[in-house]
Amino acid sequence: MTLRRRSSRRLASGTAALAACSLVAACGGGGGSGGDVTITYAVWAGTQTPAMERIATAFEEENPGITVEVQEQPWPQYWSTLQTSVQGRTAPDAFWMLAQEIRPYAEGGQLLDITDTIESEGVELGNYPQAILDLYDQGDGKTYGLPKDFDTNAVWYNEALFDAAGVDHPSPDWTWEDFRAAARALTTDETWGVAAPLDAQGGYYNTIFQAGGQVVSDDGTTAAIDSPEAVDGLEFWTDLHADGSSPSLQQLSDTEAVTMFEQGKVAMYMSGSFWALQFYDNEELRPNVGVAPLPAGERPANVTSGIANVGYAGTEHPEEVARFLTFASGERAARIQAETGAVLPAYEGTQQAWVDSMPEFENLDVFVDAVDEAVPLPVAGNASEWQGLQSEYLAPAWNGEVSPEEAARDYADAIDEILADGR
Numbered sequence: 001m002t003l004r005r006r007s008s009r010r011l012a013s014g015t016a017a018l019a020a021c022s023l024v025a026a027c028g029g030g031g032g033s034g035g036d037v038t039i040t041y042a043v044w045a046g047t048q049t050p051a052m053e054r055i056a057t058a059f060e061e062e063n064p065g066i067t068v069e070v071q072e073q074p075w076p077q078y079w080s081t082l083q084t085s086v087q088g089r090t091a092p093d094a095f096w097m098l099a100q101e102i103r104p105y106a107e108g109g110q111l112l113d114i115t116d117t118i119e120s121e122g123v124e125l126g127n128y129p130q131a132i133l134d135l136y137d138q139g140d141g142k143t144y145g146l147p148k149d150f151d152t153n154a155v156w157y158n159e160a161l162f163d164a165a166g167v168d169h170p171s172p173d174w175t176w177e178d179f180r181a182a183a184r185a186l187t188t189d190e191t192w193g194v195a196a197p198l199d200a201q202g203g204y205y206n207t208i209f210q211a212g213g214q215v216v217s218d219d220g221t222t223a224a225i226d227s228p229e230a231v232d233g234l235e236f237w238t239d240l241h242a243d244g245s246s247p248s249l250q251q252l253s254d255t256e257a258v259t260m261f262e263q264g265k266v267a268m269y270m271s272g273s274f275w276a277l278q279f280y281d282n283e284e285l286r287p288n289v290g291v292a293p294l295p296a297g298e299r300p301a302n303v304t305s306g307i308a309n310v311g312y313a314g315t316e317h318p319e320e321v322a323r324f325l326t327f328a329s330g331e332r333a334a335r336i337q338a339e340t341g342a343v344l345p346a347y348e349g350t351q352q353a354w355v356d357s358m359p360e361f362e363n364l365d366v367f368v369d370a371v372d373e374a375v376p377l378p379v380a381g382n383a384s385e386w387q388g389l390q391s392e393y394l395a396p397a398w399n400g401e402v403s404p405e406e407a408a409r410d411y412a413d414a415i416d417e418i419l420a421d422g423r
């Protein structure tokens with residue numbers, strides 16, 4: 001399934017207010033004389049926060065009397081705090097959401113329906129990648145959020161390590177076999193050729209689809225990760241570990257793959273466009289960073305997703321929140337994201353500014369070109385639940401303790417149970 005776009009028309013700028021609650025404070029925190037409102041916008045910590053603060057300022061400029069307070073939480077704490085605050089009815093009024101996490105919030109009636117505001121604000125949905133919109137479609141005729149960005153995958157590589165090993169830089173048409181051979185040749189006593197963590201979206205989902213397999217069935221009712229084709233996609237990664245070309249899962253648990261790449265301990269790291277600014281801000285690493293397209297399997301495939309801006313159904317300011325969400329995912333906000341290099345924006349026509357924002361990185365357009373072969377992230381059922389089992393079932397295969405076939409079969413059974421229960 002490719003990433004489709006409908007007809008392109010400009011999105012009317014959102015001109016309204018956000019009313020949001022702190023992740024840790026009760027709703028209704030806005031107030032003040034003269035109808036002034038203070039609202040919060042919850043994000044997880046990272047390189048995007050300065051851009052989100054600029055977006056908040058831009059919104060305030062168009063909406064006098066509205067103050068937007070951006071609040072960030074570390075990644076693991078973000079989700080646990082969000083869950084707790086929703087249950088306690090103290091959730092933020094506006095916050096980031098992922099497609100694999102949205103279902104329980106939508107089914108629990110905890111997300112603000114912004115369908116009417118999309119119509120009244122003149123939002124043209126054709127300006128967003130259709131595949132990303134589909135990921136957040138809960139099938140109930142309601143729209144709970146709009147994508148602010150999207151991400152595709154490529155191979156980040158360290159040019160200095162390639163040169164030191166006498167290995168040719170990746171070519172645009174390299175294959176799985178080329179990738180594996182390069183990883184072996186780049187592995188030394190001090191460095192590994194590749195980081196091969198248990199990474200679904202940035203890693204083995206891509207190779208499963210490239211091999212002609214699927215993670216779940218088209219109708220989302222059963223697992224498909226145990227098909228011969230899907231197992232071939234898993235073997236791409238287990239072979240790298242069997243070759244000794246990657247740190248072990250234990251080593252990757254002690255030090256994350258992205259950190260190992262930044263430290264120059266691994267030469268290649270297959271992952272998303274969202275690392276670009278972090279790598280660019282690393283002045284020591286920056287001159288050595290190269291980008292290559294995914295190595296080719298049986299067919300082109302590149303798993304895509306993106307963050308959506310959503311609102312809390314229990315907000316005391318639903319109209320303002322809904323209108324803020326259209327602004328934060330609109331063209332002006334997208335250009336802020338692009339020009340600061342924060343992330344690849346979802347809004348049609350703003351992606352080139354992201355590429356241009358980091359001129360020392362050649363070939364960043366690989367991530368934009370990957371739209372032509374994009375496959376939506378599998379999010380059937382309660383995706384966060386069954387995806388959360390990947391380590392339990394797949395780690396033994398990565399560690400060489402069981403075959404990929406056995407691991408995939410057992411994982412498929414676990415996925416089937418969750419899907420059958422409607423969880």
